[in-house]
Every structure is written in C-alpha cells, then in structure tokens.
Amino acid sequence: MANLTTKIGSLTMVNPVMTASGTFGYGVEFQDFVDLSKVGGIIVKGTTLHPRQGNPYPRMAETAQGMLNCVGLQNKGVAHFCEHIYPSIKDLPTQVLVNVSGSSPEDYAECAAYINELENIPAIELNISCPNVKQGGMAFGVTPEGAASVVRAVREAYHKTLIVKLSPNVTSIADIALAVQDAGADAVSCINTLMGMAIDAEKRRKLLSIGTGGLSGPAVKPVALRMVHQVAQAVSIPVIGLGGISNATDAIEFLLAGATAIQIGTANFLDPAIAQKVAQGVDEYLERHGFKYVTDIIGALED
Amino acid sequence: MKKFILDLKVTEVTKPHPRYVLIKLTDPEKALPEMLPGQFAQLRVDGSKTTFLRRPISIHYVDTERNELWFLVQTVGDGTRALAALREGDTLNVVLPLGNSFTMPSHPSERMLLVGGGVGCAPLLFMGKEMADKGCRPTFLIGARTKADLLQLDLFAQLGDVYVTTEDGSYGEKGFVTQHSLLQQDSKFQRIATCGPKPMMMAVARYAHAEGIPCEVSLENKMACGVGACLCCVENTREGHKCVCTDGPVFDICELMETWGIGK
Numbered sequence: 144m145a146n147l148t149t150k151i152g153s154l155t156m157v158n159p160v161m162t163a164s165g166t167f168g169y170g171v172e173f174q175d176f177v178d179l180s181k182v183g184g185i186i187v188k189g190t191t192l193h194p195r196q197g198n199p200y201p202r203m204a205e206t207a208q209g210m211l212n213c214v215g216l217q218n219k220g221v222a223h224f225c226e227h228i229y230p231s232i233k234d235l236p237t238q239v240l241v242n243v244s245g246s247s248p249e250d251y252a253e254c255a256a257y258i259n260e261l262e263n264i265p266a267i268e269l270n271i272s273c274p275n276v277k278q279g280g281m282a283f284g285v286t287p288e289g290a291a292s293v294v295r296a297v298r299e300a301y302h303k304t305l306i307v308k309l310s311p312n313v314t315s316i317a318d319i320a321l322a323v324q325d326a327g328a329d330a331v332s333c334i335n336t337l338m339g340m341a342i343d344a345e346k347r348r349k350l351l352s353i354g355t356g357g358l359s360g361p362a363v364k365p366v367a368l369r370m371v372h373q374v375a376q377a378v379s380i381p382v383i384g385l386g387g388i389s390n391a392t393d394a395i396e397f398l399l400a401g402a403t404a405i406q407i408g409t410a411n412f413l414d415p416a417i418a419q420k421v422a423q424g425v426d427e428y429l430e431r432h433g434f435k436y437v438t439d440i441i442g443a444l445e446d
Numbered sequence: 447m448k449k450f451i452l453d454l455k456v457t458e459v460t461k462p463h464p465r466y467v468l469i470k471l472t473d474p475e476k477a478l479p480e481m482l483p484g485q486f487a488q489l490r491v492d493g494s495k496t497t498f499l500r501r502p503i504s505i506h507y508v509d510t511e512r513n514e515l516w517f518l519v520q521t522v523g524d525g526t527r528a529l530a531a532l533r534e535g536d537t538l539n540v541v542l543p544l545g546n547s548f549t550m551p552s553h554p555s556e557r558m559l560l561v562g563g564g565v566g567c568a569p570l571l572f573m574g575k576e577m578a579d580k581g582c583r584p585t586f587l588i589g590a591r592t593k594a595d596l597l598q599l600d601l602f603a604q605l606g607d608v609y610v611t612t613e614d615g616s617y618g619e620k621g622f623v624t625q626h627s628l629l630q631q632d633s634k635f636q637r638i639a640t641c642g643p644k645p646m647m648m649a650v651a652r653y654a655h656a657e658g659i660p661c662e663v664s665l666e667n668k669m670a671c672g673v674g675a676c677l678c679c680v681e682n683t684r685e686g687h688k689c690v691c692t693d694g695p696v697f698d699i700c701e702l703m704e705t706w707g708i709g710k
Binding site for chain 1: 448449450451490495496497498499500541667668669670671672673674675676677678679680681682686687692
C-alpha cells in the first residue's frame with residue numbers, strides 16, 4: 144500500500160479523496176454505503192450566517208452526462224449548524240470541513256468566526272462561486288478584487304486552514320487564484336459549477352425555477368481539468384481539483400494536472416459508495432506504477 | 447432503516463400496458479432487506495443517451511416468500527425506456543429502501559381508503575398487502591383515463607374492495623376519483639392515503655380536509671441523490687422546504703395545507 148497522506152495547509156488527511164459540498168449532506172447520510180475512515184475528508188453543505196430557504200422548486204435538470212442545479216444555498220444558518228449539527232458529526236472518522244458562503248465580506252467573516260470556535264473542524268472552504276444566489280456568491284468570485292476582499296475579511300476572523308472555492312465562470316481563473324493567494328488563502332479548490340440553462344421545448348418553458356443553474360458531472364471534466372492545470376501552474380498554494388470526477392482514473396488525471404487533493408461531487412448521486420472506491424483505486428494505481436507516495440504524482444505530467 | 451446498494455437479478459419483465467413495464471427482481475444471494483409501503487428505490491440506468499441520474503421508483507410489491515421485489519415503471523423518457531429494455535437474467539443496481547412510509551392503520555378495524563391514479567397506484571398495492579397481512583381490509587379507489595389504462599385490478603381485488611373511475615366512463619364510474627359516489631355518501635373512512643398526479647392528490651386532500659379525515663399524500667418531485675444530500679427535490683411545506691426523498695415521499699396533508707392552498 145502506498146502512502147496516501149495528503150496535506151493542505153495544516154490539514155492532514157489519510158488520502159486525497161474528499162467529497163464536495165452539497166453532494167454528500169453531512170456525511171451521516173452516506174454512512175450505510177461508505178466507511179468514512181477510508182475517505183480523506185468531507186465538505187458539508189454550504190453554510191451562511193443567517194438561515195436561507197434557497198430557491199423554489201424545480202431546482203434540478205438533467206443534461207447529457209451531467210446535471211444543472213439551482214438549490215441556492217438552502218441551510219438553517221451557522222448558529223443552528225454549531226448547536227444542532229456539529230455535535231452529531233464532530234466525531235466522524237474523517238476530516239469534516241465546512242463550506243461557508245455569504246452576501247458580504249462581513250457576513251462571510253462572521254460566519255467563519257463561528258466555525259473557527261469548533262474544535263473538530265480543521266478547515267473551511269469559502270464559496271465565492273455559487274452561481275445560484277442573487278447577492279454574494281459568485282458576484283465576489285468573478286473579479287480578483289472582489290475575491291480578495293472576501294478572503295481578507297475572513298482571514299482576520301479565521302485562523303485555521305482556509306480554502307477558497309473558485310468559479311469557472313470567469314475570463315482568467317488563474318488571476319482570481321493569484322488574488323486569493325495574496326489575500327491569505329491556504330489553498331484553492333476549483334472548479335465550482337459552470338453556469339448553464341435548460342429548456343423544455345414542448346412546454347416552451349425554462350426547466351429551472353430561476354432559469355439558470357450550475358452544471359456538474361462528467362460533462363464538465365475537461366474544463367475542470369484545464370482550469371486546475373492553469374491554476375496549479377500559477378499559484379504556490381495547494382490546489383484541490385473537482386469537476387466531473389467519477390472514478391479513480393479521473394482523480395489521478397486531476398492529481399497529474401497539479402491537484403494536491405480532489406473532490407467527488409455529482410458522482411456520489413450515481414454511486415453513493417464511490418468516494419471510498421476512488422481512494423482505493425488511487426492506491427492501486429500508485430502500486431501498479433511503483434510510486435510510494437501520492438505526492439509523487441502531483442503535477443507529474445511527462446513532456 | 448439501513449440502506450443498501452444491491453445488484454438484483456431480473457426474474458421477469460412484462461408490459462401490462464404500452465406505457466408501463468412491470469419489472470420483477472430477486473437477490474439470488476440473500477434475503478431482500480426490510481421495506482415499508484410508500485418507500486422507494488433509486489434504480490441505476492445503463493444505456494440511456496440523454497439521462498444521467500438514477501430513477502426514483504416506488505416499491506410496488508414485495509413477495510417475501512419468493513424473495514421478489516416489483517417495480518411498476520411508466521415509460522416517459524430515455525431513462526425509463528432504458529429500464530423497460532431490461533430482460534430476464536439482467537442485473538439491475540438499486541439503492542434501497544429510501545424515504546419514509548405510509549402510516550398503517552392503528553387497529554385492524556380502522557377503515558382505510560387508498561386512492562391511486564395512473565402509475566401512482568404502484569405503492570398502494572404494497573400498502574394493501576401489508577394491511578391485509580395485518581388483518582385489515584383496505585378499500586381501493588382507482589382512477590384512470592380509460593379502461594385500458596387500469597393496471598393490476600385483479601391483484602388489488604385480492605386484497606380489498608376496489609372502486610374505479612375513468613375519465614371517459616369506459617369502466618367504473620365516469621369522472622375523477624373525488625367524484626365517485628363512494629365519497630358522496632357520509633364518509634365511512636377514518637384514514638386516507640393517496641398517490642398519483644398532483645392535481646388528483648390535491649383534490650383528495652381537499653376532500654379529506656373538508657371531511658376531517660387524516661390523509662397522507664406521496665409526492666414524486668424531480669430528484670437527484672435520493673438520500674437528502676443535494677436538496678433538489680424539495681416541496682414547500684408549512685415548515686419551509688422539505689426533501690421529498692428523506693422527509694417524504696409521504697407527507698401528512700396538514701404540512702401542505704397552506705402551500706397547496708387547501709382549506710381556504
């Protein structure tokens with residue numbers, strides 16, 4: 144067995160396989176299928192300072208090899224999370240991270256300050272890239288200045304590992320990545336969903352309640368892989384890759400493109416046991432190719 | 447209830463109707479897990495060009511003696527058409543049991559009405575069987591467009607009393623289920639469970655509310671994960687958005703009165 148130990152800032156994981164926010168609930172929903180101790184970390188649902196109802200139904204549309212969603216950050220707020228959810232997940236046998244979102248830099252910082260007090264949450268992922276909310280969300284993630292303003296505010300309030308989730312809906316993702324690195328981020332994860340749309344031709348109607356949604360699934364993988372590669376070339380902090388990863392081979396491609404860790408999102412819906420299988424598959428790949436450490440293949444593309 | 451990912455073997459596929467397929471499955475290795483009426487499974491679809499996710503399908507019937515599980519699937523798109531192409535001996539990957547279940551009668555003499563429309567009749571067969579096993583005799587009220595659209599009537603008749611409406615009057619009484627003479631008399635029912643098209647369930651809920659009869663409806667909102675993780679399948683309830691996959695699919699109409707505009 145190869146050494147799969149993965150480090151992101153001060154966060155240490157048993158392997159580089161994580162589950163993406165909004166696709167794995169709070170982990171407990173998947174415990175019948177996955178031995179969580181075999182997964183590097185889980186990132187729980189997007190959490191905001193105040194409770195949010197999210198967008199109206201319908202929130203999902205299938206596409207070729209993918210799906211659109213416009214859930215819109217439905218959650219009961221950070222105080223509810225700390226009081227009612229944290230106690231039931233703090234002792235899960237994996238690293239539990241919280242995805243944090245907001246409508247203003249102050250919002251993000253106040254929410255992060257709550258999470259900072261939770262002993263068993265070693266890191267947060269800042270969502271500056273949600274395409275499904277009017278205020279905040281992606282609005283911050285599409286300019287280097289906006290992204291940096293949120294990261295600076297949170298950096299003051301949050302003292303553990305700070306990961307920033309980037310939007311692909313930009314002209315130059317590398318510029319945004321550099322801006323959040325300069326503002327104090329410990330790592331970036333890329334990519335969030337690609338903004339899309341679906342129409343019912345027969346009914347001549349939009350299929351999603353707010354018209355647009357975020358595209359995920361295998362359809363986005365080539366875009367994600369390209370962006371992870373670009374960002375990894377540009378920054379010196381670790382990159383966490385996600386976007387359409389459905390099996391161990393996909394995960395290895397992202398590691399080779401320069402990702403230090405990867406996240407599995409939509410694939411959890413097709414096979415609730417996939418995260419554990421991917422971790423095992425990465426190990427088998429390393430064995431087969433004679434690598435002792437998973438870190439040996441990060442960015443290890445041949446010319 | 448513990449959930450499982452299982453590779454089940456197809457034992458029989460029949461087409462009781464051009465738009466429906468009845469798939470029977472077994473686990474050749476071990477006993478099927480315990481399931482409750484109203485629960486559903488997520489069926490993996492292989493070989494569909496335009497769909498991607500699993501298909502949430504209600505549990506139609508469980509034959510414990512034969513270790514057999516039935517799904518009644520309406521073919522509406524590429525996903526369900528791919529399911530309809532399954533053949534005896536094929537393997538189907540399922541995640542189950544998912545969601546909550548219908549409330550069983552509190553005692554054998556409780557008079558319970560099960561109202562089904564279209565493919566929504568599917569979970570009511572399993573419900574009727576569980577009731578019969580516990581010594582209850584359910585009353586079924588089944589609505590369809592025409593006589594040809596009525597499915598499994600003989601099986602329902604083995605479990606309880608069956609009343610039918612068709613929109614064209616080709617079988618049973620003409621009209622919608624809520625227009626059936628059974629419901630025009632002084633109500634003799636103490637509990638109602640319904641599954642079918644949303645307008646039908648809303649009409650049944652309105653009737654139940656007016657008569658003061660406890661009533662549960664089973665919803666089928668568009669779903670991705672099926673386990674409460676993605677929050678795509680929400681229904682707007684008295685307490686805000688709730689997941690149909692985990693808080694449902696069965697809801698007491700009290701939760702939906704305001705958002706469905708019932709009782710106003």
